[in-house]
Amino acid sequence: MHADVAALFGSSGPLARVLPAFEARPQQARMAQEVATALASGRHLLIEAGTGIGKSVAYLLPAILWATRPGPPPEERRVVVSTHTRALQEQLARKDLPLLQRALESSGVTFRYALLMGSENYLCAQRLQEMRLSSAHLPEARSGEIAEALSRHSRTAVSGLRSEIPFIVPEALWSRVRRDRDICLGARGPFWEDCLYRRDLVRAREADLLIVNHALFFLDLKTGGRILPPHAVVILDEAHRVEESVVSQLGFSVSDRSVARLLDETPAIVPGLAPRLRDAAAEFFEDVRRRAEGEKRGPVADGRAPDSPALLMRLREAGVFADRLRAPLLDLESTLEERARVASPDEAPAFLSLGARARDLRERLAALLEQRIPDSVYWVECDRHRRGAALHTAPIEVAHVLRKQLFEDGRTVVLTSATLAAAGSFAHVRRRLGVVAASEVVLGSPYDYEKQALLYLPASMPDPVGEPDEFSESVTATCRRLLRASGGGAFVLFTSYALLRRVHEALSSEPSLRDLELFRHEPGQASPILERFRMTRTGALLGTMTFWQGVDVPGEALRLVIITRLPFEVPGQPISEARAEAIRGRGGDPFNEDALPETILTFRQGFGRLIRSREDRGVVAVLDPRVTTRPYGPMFLESLPPCRRTESLQEAERFLRRLN
Ligand code: SF4
Missing domain, CATH: 3.40.50.300 (P-loop containing nucleotide triphosphate hydrolases)
Known part of the structure; x- marks a missing residue:
């Protein structure tokens, strides 16, 4: 198959026919050839493609030809393309792929693709029902009415995408009902059967080519492939952002805001329960903050700060703070579960999911305070401009996880970006990401x-x-x-x-x-x-x-x-x-x-x-x-x-x- 790929990028090829301003670029044809070779051989590929090469079309085209080849079943042909930014995701789905559909039509190549966007674009059935329970706290006057309309929509919608909702959902309300990865209980929650996001995932199974973002791709990896359909190839574009995406998927946090959010979204069911948790959280996070301020560490202290002007304190051992939230969270959890048992069938799942969220928070906090996750770093972060604090954990290195779950897992991986090599070598990216047995190619920019x-x-x-x-x-x-x-x-x-x-x-x-x-x-x-x-x-x-x-x-x-x-x-x-x-x-x-x-x-x-x-x-x-x-x-x-x-x-x- 790959012998034909470079010809498709020639001045009389199909791309030139559908694109009036098409310019044959040798680097683009070479990249397509390299990707085709990698897919055919099953060998991973690290490919740095300088600005202006047109790298997305250079990998999409061989990926399409590979994914549509006759013979193998879909899971042995399907290609996942993952990007870091939404802008690139949209460019692939709205510009490059439609263009390639037209270009390949005359050669008789047809393909199906699907786009799975970031969490914030999907309606969450669980959060919608939780919000309806606490209707007294709705953000806007017409929220109740819109929530009812959303509920009707969710019963029949084939997609959870916001853009598919046939009426306008105000931003404040959307932030209460959209999918939130910190809250999502997935198959553990009572709404899994009704989950609209899951419907989009099911539809994605029909696609030859699936466009996702790194957050979703690495969430799938973390959950052992329970989200995305089986696939044989993944192309990770904007690969210089892969490590941070893995770190953010494998790490987690608990902050005063996490507790406040749970309380805001829980109806007042037992007098005194919410104030007790609220007071315990205020005291706990204030204590954490005082300790961090006492340490006077962090990037602001020496006058040099990255994007977040935060105060940071490493937690080098377990048990630095006593878990004062455990008891009130347990009380909230059991009260919500109790309430679910006596609630109407319509309301019970929302009480159950709120109870599961309280449990999730309690377990995360315990894991953070007792430092239960091996090979991880733990720290406290305080925003200088507001009270409160957050506890975080993240893996120190992701190479061993990626090596085992990605590079030695049987699929072919293509990593590409305009910058992957440092001082002409891929050694750094290989070490950091745990890349094994991969071909390496550097293609310079066509710009002068x-x-x-x-x-x-x-x-x-x-x-x-x-x-x-x-x-x-x-x-x-x-x-x-x-x-x-x-x-x-x-x-x-x-x-x-x-x-x-x-x-x-x-x-x-x-x-x-x-x-x-x-x-x-x-x-x-x-x-x-x-x-x-x-x-x-x-x-x-x-x-x-x-x-x-x-x-x-x-x-x-x-x-x-x-x-x-x-x-x-x-x-x-x-x-x-x-x-x-x-x-x-x-x-x-x-x-x-x-x-x-x-x-x-x-x-x-x-x-x-x-x-x-x-x-x-x-x-x-x-x-x-x-x-x-x-x-x-x-x-x-x-x-x-x-x-x-x-x-x-x-x-x-x-x-x-x-x-x-
Ligand atoms: S699994 Fe549950 S919490 Fe997650 S998006 Fe679906 S309905 Fe919402």
């Missing part, structure tokens, strides 16, 4: 970086660690000059809010920049400011880690990317700290084995924001002098596509002015 981009590396910047104040001033001064020359159209990428705020404050009061629109990224505000930035040519967006990857701003809106610091992870992050301890414990070197390649990958992602199409032009400025002064510096620079470099600020300014 020599012509399209200029890399500006200032000759004399102060060291960000040794001279932080001087560094901050120099960053501000350089940003001012570059932004003036570009007239906006800039991303300024930071690793901390502290430096971001200092630079933002200085630039906001700068008269020569008053024609620019400065956007300051605050936690939780990434999407709205990105939308506003896209609309203007004179915007400068000062952002932290969210903006280093996965953000696509093609065209003139982005012509300057300033990388203020190398994106080394902030010290004190529990998972990376525990991982470093584990590597050290094995006699390894956590910096060179782990932190450095990880930082190189993020750095490449940051650089990759600039050139998103053949027409894009611009400057990437790297203001961290460590790329040239430290022994590891060359590894960062060599990991970038070849492009012109300069140390001259004037040359960078001239390049930018020419774009105006």
Whole structure:
């Protein structure tokens, strides 16, 4: 089969026939060929595909041909494609796959595909019934009426998707009835038979190709394949986000909010029961918070914070806090179960599910406090802007889980992304994900970086660690000059809010920049400011880690990317700290084995924001002098596509002015 694949990407192939602007790209044809070979041989594939290759079509096409080949039963042909972002999921389902359907029609190839979206898009039968029990707490005036309509809809709907509901459900109400993975009881709950989400999963069994997100794919892996239909191949796109998805599926948390939510969604059944649990939770989480504050640890303490300005405290042993919620949660659970026994058949399942939620919370908290999950890290997190606290656990390393349950499980795995290799090697991703026996391919971008981009590396910047104040001033001064020359159209990428705020404050009061629109990224505000930035040519967006990857701003809106610091992870992050301890414990070197390649990958992602199409032009400025002064510096620079470099600020300014 694979001998034919490359021909399909030729200038007279079926893609060219349905796409008027089709451009034959050798890298795209090569990628398709590699994927076809992997599927035919059953050998896993790690494939880095530079920006602009058109990688989604390059893997979809061989996947379709493989999934529709005559002979084998569906479970031996079915392909699952998983992405991290909803944007890519939608692109595959709404643009690429319909296009491929048209392109392959004339060759007589037909296929069925299904899209399974993130939890927030599905109506949950359990939550809907729970909400109807506590109708006194409904979020809006017409909520009761809409809840009844939703209930009628859920009896006959073939899909749980929100977009299939024939009337508008206000956001506040939707947040009470949508599927929530922290609450979902799955087959353990009393609503499994009526579960609408399950109906979508059943329909997905008819598809040759299934589009899901990483969260769902790894939830399926965690539950031993009980969610997705059997499949022989998985293609993990945006594979650089796989590890974090696995960690978030295998880890869990309990916070003051989890308890408040259960109480808000439970009807007042026994006087005094809810206040007792509420008071116990307030006392318990306040105690946790006081201890964390007493430790005065966390990324904010040293002035460098990632996206969440939180205070963190590792819990290195079990039993640090007494489980004061156990008794009131047990009381609530048994009262709800008792209530279910005497309730009408219509109401009983909702009481049962609320009881099961109370039990779930109690068991999670016990597992956290007694540190029952082996090879995991435990910590407390407190938001600086509100009271309360959260207890978390996550696996320290996911490699052994993935090796056993994914790579040695009989299916073929294709991992792809624009950045998978660090300093030309896949060793890091292999180690972190537990990849075994895989082919490796790196395909460069078809863009002409020599012509399209200029890399500006200032000759004399102060060291960000040794001279932080001087560094901050120099960053501000350089940003001012570059932004003036570009007239906006800039991303300024930071690793901390502290430096971001200092630079933002200085630039906001700068008269020569008053024609620019400065956007300051605050936690939780990434999407709205990105939308506003896209609309203007004179915007400068000062952002932290969210903006280093996965953000696509093609065209003139982005012509300057300033990388203020190398994106080394902030010290004190529990998972990376525990991982470093584990590597050290094995006699390894956590910096060179782990932190450095990880930082190189993020750095490449940051650089990759600039050139998103053949027409894009611009400057990437790297203001961290460590790329040239430290022994590891060359590894960062060599990991970038070849492009012109300069140390001259004037040359960078001239390049930018020419774009105006
Ligand atoms: S399994 Fe139950 S809790 Fe989960 S989505 Fe379905 S109905 Fe809701």
